[in-house]
Amino acid sequence: MGSYPAEDVTFLLKDLSDVMEERGTEDREEAIQSGVHYSEMLPIEYKPTPEYMEVYHQSLEEYAGKLAIAVGVVAEEIVSKKGRDIVLVSLARAGTPIGILIKKYLSFAFQLNVPHYSVSIIRGKGLDEQAMRYILEDHPDKEIQFIDGWTGKGAITHELTKACKLLNEKYGVTVDDSLAVLADPGYCVDIYGTREDFLIPSACLNSTVSGLVSRTVHNTKFIKPDDFHGAKYYQHLEGEDVSNDFIQRVISEFPKKEQGIKEQLHKIRSEHTEPSWIGLENIKQIQQEFSIPDINHIKPGVGETTRVLLRRVPWKILVQDKNDPRLKHIMLLAKDRSVPIEEYKNMSYTCCGLIKTIRS
Template sequence: MSQYNNQTAEAFGSYAREDVQFLLKNLNGQVEEEGLEVREKAIQSGVHYSEMLPIEYKPTKAYLNLYKRALDHNKGKVAHAVSVVAEQILKRNGNDLVLVSLARAGTPIGILVKRYLKLFHGLDVPHYSVSIIRGRGIDENAIHYIKRSHPKENIQFIDGWTGKGAITQELYHSCKKLNEQGLSIDPSLAVLADPGHCSPLYGTREDFLIPNACLNSTVSGLVSRTVLNKNYISEHDFHGAKYYTELLGDDRSNEYIDVITKELDMVKGISEFLDHQESAPSWQGLEEVRSIQAKQGIEQINHIKPGVGETTRVLLRRVPWKVLVKDQEDPALGHILQLAKENNVPIEEYKEMSYACCGLIKKV
């Protein structure tokens, strides 16, 4: 384990240190963001997406108003889902646990779970945020760091939502590899929303808008997407990211956490009535994605991003071909329709799916 001894958890991001510790290497001043078209062409020509960063979307006033409305409308639903998944996490792991959220969409959910456990159970559990990258796995240096720091605690991984389950599968394979190295890690992923039916621990399986999916770094601790590029990351480093200190004036990260935390007070007293039962994944979402792939004539399954959260990501940081929506009159899709309008992306109604919407990436 000596190769990991130089790693330390440094202050990073705009969240309070007591809420989360990011295990990420600071790449400020080293990595420059690429435009969407340049980045998309590079990805589709074989460059791994984790080697570059997209330019952060600067929300328009109309889009920010949609975010605020979404937060006001869904804050109670988010709080209820947090309480359900937090109770499931506690039931599975007991009191001796450490929360490990997947940067960056999982980070605010991990903070909320941590706050719930402290509010209602008096538990002050450690919470870290680490990088996992599709096709390259979880940050093994970060996991070794956590296991050294908390050798007896159970690790519980947390993310925001599921799409077709690519990260769920990536986590399983990463943990299998780590366990072959002598660790004992449960690969089960807890998520706020599991519309893809691929996580056993979830707050809901409804495909609804989790407000922190609307924005990028400004609701995720001002942290960029994570980077794994050998030009910046050595074999002994944590995966990297940028900390956008220049966006401090636009940061809504802690405001978002505080809004949902206040809503958690509303669910106090009903926690004993929540359904804590785990439900085995059926991978229904992946089957629907394969059906969409066949009907839309799409070569790469990775160009299909199902669910509200994933569709939002496509519109914010990829080059979209079109967006499929189950119901064009669904008021919960206002931010999707606004982003599509801003980027001249066609909307197509597609009723044959359980997801509220699905983003399709353009072949360039």
């Protein structure tokens, strides 16, 4: 599955391309707020406008070097903590391009060719147990390193910890639950490239920068107990796929950024603090100030705010600074969908998306 070369990643997902249909944004939001789990449905994929694609390409040019440094730092930290005998397990789908970049850096800097899988993790349902069994059976003596793009309020970090504990107890294994991300504005992981909430350009797009794979699905109508979690392959978007271009653009920066990686690595190691979960404290404060009944309707950080604008029903967007150049694509999407933007200074994130409450 997916438009990446087979040597870059193996998606451990059941292909639902021919059997599952997407639901409209309003219809899906109403279903979610009525109690249907978000993973049982797929949203209609946002088809970017030419203007929006221009913002994506501009942001990629602007941030490719910074992204390469973050990738290098994370990869160096993984080797430092886990050694060379590792398997990369990225969390589909936002983690997939990041996992590929880390795999490419390990080849570039360490001449390592490590296995890389992409698996599903779903809030409230956990990690794909069948996929993890497959990896553990294939690589019984290797250290697993989970990878994602960024942290929001840390829900997936909690989900991963809980899932690994269950996995270890059930199968008598010792899977480490540590998560490596490029950006950790939520202050909830130990391995990160930066704690700045900067724009990871792949967050601007959905499947067209993630191997044309949908978000993951767990609907018992399609997924039997022994199946992997599911996803769709969007063949109709092949003409707009920039997944491999994104990878090539970032890895072209590796040779130029070796000094930058060393400097950032030194900075992170000298200034490192344990996860404080300050982001979650900010979210609780926002929940109280804006009287939001469900904390899951608050999506912090550039990546999560982008997702709210692309596939949920937004109420409003909070930004630290309306003139922040990192938020150009957020401003454009909000304008396209007539979503109000409000300045809110007191948070560790550059922005935060608030989902509209449809049902009380």
